[in-house]
Amino acid sequence: MEKRRSSPDTPDSSASLSAGMDEEYDVIVLGTGLKECIISGLLSVDGLKVLHMDRNDYYGGESASLTLKQFWKKFKGEDEPPASLGSARDYNIDLVPKFMMANGQLVRVLIHTDVTKYLQFKAVDGSYVLNKGKIYKVPATDVEALKSSLLGFFEKFRAKKFFVYVQDYEENDPKTHDGLDLRKLTAREFFEKYSLSDEVIQFVGHALALYRDESFYNAPALDLVLRMKLYAESLLRFGGGSPYIYPLYGLGELPQGFARLSAVYGGTYMLAKPDAKVVFDDSGKAIGVSSEGETAKCKKVVGDPSYFPGKIAKSGKVVRAICIMSHPVPNTNDSASVQIILPQKQLNRKSDMYIFCCSYSHNVAPKGKYIAFVTTTAETDRPEAELAPGLKLLGQVDEQIFDIYDTYEPLESGSHDNCYISKSYDPTTHFETTVEDVLSMYTRITGKILDLSEKDLNQASAADE
Amino acid sequence: MATPGAGGNLQAKLVLLGDMGAGKSSLVLRFVKGQFFDYQESTIGAAFLTQTVAVNDVTVKFEIWDTAGQERYHSLAPMYYRGAAAAIVVYDITNTESFTRAKNWVRELQRQGNPNLVIALAGNKADLASKRKVETEEGQSYADENGLFFIETSAKSAQNVNEVFYEIARKLPKAAPAPQPQGLNLNAQGRTQPKRSCCSTS
Ligand SMILES: Nc1nc2c(ncn2[C@@H]2O[C@H](COP(=O)(O)OP(=O)(O)OP(=O)(O)O)[C@@H](O)[C@H]2O)c(=O)[nH]1
Ligand SMILES: [Mg+2]
Numbered sequence: 001m002e003k004r005r006s007s008p009d010t011p012d013s014s015a016s017l018s019a020g021m022d023e024e025y026d027v028i029v030l031g032t033g034l035k036e037c038i039i040s041g042l043l044s045v046d047g048l049k050v051l052h053m054d055r056n057d058y059y060g061g062e063s064a065s066l067t068l069k070q071f072w073k074k075f076k077g078e079d080e081p082p083a084s085l086g087s088a089r090d091y092n093i094d095l096v097p098k099f100m101m102a103n104g105q106l107v108r109v110l111i112h113t114d115v116t117k118y119l120q121f122k123a124v125d126g127s128y129v130l131n132k133g134k135i136y137k138v139p140a141t142d143v144e145a146l147k148s149s150l151l152g153f154f155e156k157f158r159a160k161k162f163f164v165y166v167q168d169y170e171e172n173d174p175k176t177h178d179g180l181d182l183r184k185l186t187a188r189e190f191f192e193k194y195s196l197s198d199e200v201i202q203f204v205g206h207a208l209a210l211y212r213d214e215s216f217y218n219a220p221a222l223d224l225v226l227r228m229k230l231y232a233e234s235l236l237r238f239g240g241g242s243p244y245i246y247p248l249y250g251l252g253e254l255p256q257g258f259a260r261l262s263a264v265y266g267g268t269y270m271l272a273k274p275d276a277k278v279v280f281d282d283s284g285k286a287i288g289v290s291s292e293g294e295t296a297k298c299k300k301v302v303g304d305p306s307y308f309p310g311k312i313a314k315s316g317k318v319v320r321a322i323c324i325m326s327h328p329v330p331n332t333n334d335s336a337s338v339q340i341i342l343p344q345k346q347l348n349r350k351s352d353m354y355i356f357c358c359s360y361s362h363n364v365a366p367k368g369k370y371i372a373f374v375t376t377t378a379e380t381d382r383p384e385a386e387l388a389p390g391l392k393l394l395g396q397v398d399e400q401i402f403d404i405y406d407t408y409e410p411l412e413s414g415s416h417d418n419c420y421i422s423k424s425y426d427p428t429t430h431f432e433t434t435v436e437d438v439l440s441m442y443t444r445i446t447g448k449i450l451d452l453s454e455k456d457l458n459q460a461s462a463a464d465e
Numbered sequence: 466m467a468t469p470g471a472g473g474n475l476q477a478k479l480v481l482l483g484d485m486g487a488g489k490s491s492l493v494l495r496f497v498k499g500q501f502f503d504y505q506e507s508t509i510g511a512a513f514l515t516q517t518v519a520v521n522d523v524t525v526k527f528e529i530w531d532t533a534g535q536e537r538y539h540s541l542a543p544m545y546y547r548g549a550a551a552a553i554v555v556y557d558i559t560n561t562e563s564f565t566r567a568k569n570w571v572r573e574l575q576r577q578g579n580p581n582l583v584i585a586l587a588g589n590k591a592d593l594a595s596k597r598k599v600e601t602e603e604g605q606s607y608a609d610e611n612g613l614f615f616i617e618t619s620a621k622s623a624q625n626v627n628e629v630f631y632e633i634a635r636k637l638p639k640a641a642p643a644p645q646p647q648g649l650n651l652n653a654q655g656r657t658q659p660k661r662s663c664c665s666t667s
Contacts, residue, residue, distance in 0.1 A: 020538065059542050107651055117513060118544065120648030238649055245649060249547060256544040263533035264513070269540035 020268060021294035025051045027445070028289045028296060030276055030303030033061035034251070035422040037258035038438050039302055039445070041113055044265035046446065051296055052262060053289065057272035059259055061304055062425060065092040065252030065364070075322075075401045085324060085398065086366035092250030093322065093364070095403075096425040097356040097373045098434070099124050099244035099339055102234035105435035107245070108452040110257075118257040120248040122362055123240030126335035129207035130342040131199060135331050135393065138207045138341075140232045140243070141167065155197055162194040166228050182222035190221035198345075204228065206343040206352055210430060213344070213351065244430070246337060250364045278307065278419065286418040300445060302420045305408035311419055312408040318427045319383035319404045320375040321390070323397040328370055329357050330395050336361035336370075339429050342390060351377040353390045354429040372397070375427045378404065413444055420445050475525045477637055478548050479630075481532060482570040483555030484563035488589040491620035492555060493529055496630055501621050518634045525634040527551075543577065551583040551633045556604075558588045558617065559596040564603070571611060583636045585614045585629050592619040 026048040029040045037059075040052045058064060066074065068088035072081040081088055100106050102123070110116045128135045131150055139148040142163035146156050170176045182190070191201050205211045209227035216224060234243030247253045263269055270291075278301050279288040288297040305312040332338045335357070342353040353376040360367045374390035384402050391400075407424035414420040423437050442450050481489040494500050497516045517526045530549075535541045552574055556567035567586065574584060588604045601617060608615030614632055618625040 111652055116651045121651060122648060245651075248648060253544055253547075256542040259542060260533060260535065260544065263535045266534075268537070269535045270538040271540040 020051075020270065021291070021296045023049075023051070023268075023296060025049045025296060025298040027051075027300045027302055028053065028298040030054070030278070030289065030301065030307040031061045032056075032059045032255055032259060032271070033304050033422070033425075034063040034255045034258070035434060035438050035441070036061070036302065036304060037255040037262065038109060039420075039422075039441055040267055041115070041258040041261035041265070042442055042450065043445070044262040044267040045113065047265075050262060050267040051270070051289075051298070052259065052267055053270045053273045053276045053291065055272075055274045055276055059271070060095075060252045060255045062306075063094075063096045063251060063255060065094050065250030067091050068093070075403070082399075086369060090360075090366040091364065091369075091371075092252060093371055094251045094373075096251070097358070097375070098251060098425075098429050098431050099242075099246050099356065100431050101230060102237040102240075102243055102245050103230055104234065104430070104432055105439070105452060106254075106431040109435060109438070109450075112450075112452055113258070113261055115257045115261050118260055119253050121245045122248060122337075123238045124242045124244035124246050124337040124339065124358075125240065125361075126332050126338040127207070127242035127244065128332060128338060128340040129203045130340065130346050130389075130393075131203065132346070135340055136203075137241075137333075138203060140208060140228075140235050150203065151200065152197075155200060158194050158196060159200055162196060162200075165194075166225050167232065169225055169229070171222070171226070180221075182225055183220050185221045186218050187221045187224045188217045190224070202343045202345055207341045210428070210432060212426075212428060241333075241335070242339065244339060246358060246362050248363045250358075250362070276307070278303075280417075284417055300414070300418045300420060302422075302441065302445065304422050305410070305424055308410070308419055308421050311411055311417070311421060313411055314406050315409045315424070316407045316426075317378035317383065317404065318375065318407055318424075319378045319387060319402065320373055320427070321384075321387050322401050322403060323372045323374070323391075323394060324365070324399040325370040325372055325394065325397045326368060327395065328359070329355065329372060329393065331393075332357075340390075340393065341429075347389050349376070349386075350379055351427070353387070354427060355390050355393060356429040369398075373429075375429065377427050415444070473523045475523060475634075475637060476528065477525055477550035477634075478528045478530065479551045479553065479633065480530045480545060480549045481553050481555060482536070482567075482574070483553075484557065484560070484566040485537065487555040487557045487560075487563050487567075488618075488620050489553075489555050490531055492553070492587065492589060492618060492626055492629070493531055495620045495623055495626045497529070499623075501623075503621075516630070518630055520631060520634045523634075525637060527630065527634075546574070546577045549579070549582060550637060551585070553585045553587055553629060553633070554613075555587045555589050556599065557590050558599045558604075559590055559593050561598045564588075564599045568607065571613065575611075583614070583633050584612075585616065585633055587629055588615070588617040590619060590621070591617040591624055592622045 027043055027050050029036050029052040032054040040050055044050045068081045068091035071093045072078055127138045129138050136150040139145045142160045145159040145163050151159055168176050208231045209224050231243050273291045276291045278286050279290050279295055281287045286301040288295045328334045329338055337358045340355040344352050355374050357372040358364050359370040365371050372394050374387045383404050409423040410421035420441050426433055439450055483489050497514045514529045517524055554567045554570045556563040586608045605615050616625050616629055
């Protein structure tokens with residue numbers, strides 16, 4: 001368990017550590033959102049000297065979880081939430097709600113870094129998909145496909161063959177390829193081989209493979225198959241009703257866990273720095289960060305888009321309804337936690353809509369209360385109205401607020417200006433895109449690739465004994 | 466939060482708080498490894514240790530969280546207190562300032578921590594009697610007023626170090642904490658595991 005980094009040159013380092021802003025760092029990280037905290041942790045473990053700052057006096061930035069009191073203040077501008085909602089302290093309301101794929105990249109990062117020991121997770125009860133106005137449990141295997149009322153009688157048998165192929169497929173074992181080269185074959189051609197109907201393709205593409213638009217049709221089928229396998233393996237992993245897991249007390253625990261990792265490996269933390277600002281030299285390269293009249297020097301600055309005005313471009317608009325309810329989402333078999341994907345075509349939209357619900361069973365609300373989120377990419381000038389088909393599925397709600405915000409991405413990679421900027425969190429209710437961005441940033445910053453292969457998973461579990 | 470395990474076993478998260486240099490890490494190191502270093506480097510990389518103690522017929526497995534320096538600029542995360550069953554607030558008896566800070570930490574714990582939290586106040590560096598600035602009575606009376614358990618310790622001489630932890634272990638079952646749900650063990654290999662929706666961390 002114990003890891004100790006020797007620093008022989010500083011036998012009594014307390015004096016130098018307290019200096020904080022006078023120091024020179026390898027990297028200064030701005031914002032304590034999940035992406036920034038993972039990067040900070042990875043870099044500290046690599047032995048880099050890291051200073052991590054946030055303008056807020058709490059961890060998590062855009063990916064924090066708020067108590068009901070903080071939530072009320074932020075969205076209603078009032079100090080006291082109504083007593084009918086129960087104890088305000090028992091709420092942990094995610095600003096960017098997402099579930100984790102049990103076998104996905106984020107779990108690998110957690111195991112790789114051993115941050116698992118700071119957190120507790122529980123399986124998510126259900127995973128559903130909308131089809132013709134009704135919601136269905138997402139069938140992920142041949143057995144489930146045969147049972148599912150989502151598929152017609154003849155479709156079931158075609159889908160079964162398709163699922164069996166995907167389950168047996170091993171990228172490195174040509175015997176399982178059955179003569180198909182999935183690197184060349186497009187997903188469209190692959191579907192045609194099995195004569196799958198448009199409806200089946202929609203739930204396979206959007207609810208199993210988690211594609212957000214239709215571009216996957218013309219991409220090589222390999223990616224689709226690997227994504228489907230990830231879903232199925234995640235589903236098996238803990239034997240829950242969904243492939244997803246979620247931390248007790250909300251997602252805000254994740255950035256805190258990675259921040260602790262960074263601190264344990266020597267990272268310095270300063271919250272409540274409202275004026276933290278990147279400092280540039282004459283050639284436009286970032287050379288430090290200033291706050292309260294002091295400047296800390298560094299080689300590279302990492303952060304979320306809000307700290308880099310002028311270096312980011314708008315990439316879209318997210319609209320989200322956050323609802324507090326006294327019942328689970330109807331027609332989900334009373335799931336205390338659930339995801340429902342509403343594929344774009346079902347709604348005649350360009351982007352998918354997502355419903356995410358969690359509750360007291362994950363310690364994010366008082367007993368008997370549920371928090372449901374309906375999220376999508378805004379496509380019109382009246383984004384609230386776009387959420388209607390999702391809100392309809394929730395039934396009666398106790399409270400409802402709308403959160404609408406622009407998303408940004410960096411204009412440059414960071415190699416010219418030493419600024420390594422994360423992308424805003426997208427509307428998806430899972431983490432696969434989040435970790436992709438983190439891994440890409442890590443590589444841009446260090447020139448190294450983070451190896452999250454299965455080998456790591458095995459070593460981590462062996463080391464844990 | 467202390468969680469009952471099989472056969473009279475308790476698992477309890479214990480957090481350390483106190484001024485820089487008060488001796489938090491040294492107390493843990495003495496308790497867990499029986500070691501002491503005159504030049505203990507500021508906490509790096511060793512902020513999570515476990516140690517099991519047996520009191521009467523109950524064994525308590527402490528998950529010990531050291532601060533990792535995040536308190537230095539008042540940036541300790543709420544996660545640190547979350548689910549803690551016990552806390553040791555440490556001050557240095559040769560340093561009045563550290564005693565003042567210790568009182569602030571006690572207030573913070575009473576605000577943030579769970580109501581059943583067992584809090585111990587440790588006046589550390591008791592071996593440095595000649596440099597003493599905080600009298601034993603001061604520590605004792607503050608502790609009495611605030612319902613804390615008080616003891617003077619020395620990580621250097623090992624005086625009373627085990628006693629702090631044993632006394633906490635003794636007080637834990639009486640605090641009757643609510644059972645906590647056990648999380649999934651993410652490190653477990655998925656498909657070799659029997660099917661269950663909630664697996665315990667071993
Ligand atoms: N004489 C004496 N010195 C001690 C004792 N405990 C700790 N020290 C010394 O005090 C210094 C600080 O001890 P640490 O254990 O690092 O203190 P800490 O509270 O963990 O400090 P931070 O991690 O910086 O917050 C070290 O040089 C220790 O050797 C003690 O009981 N007696
Ligand atoms: Mg220490």
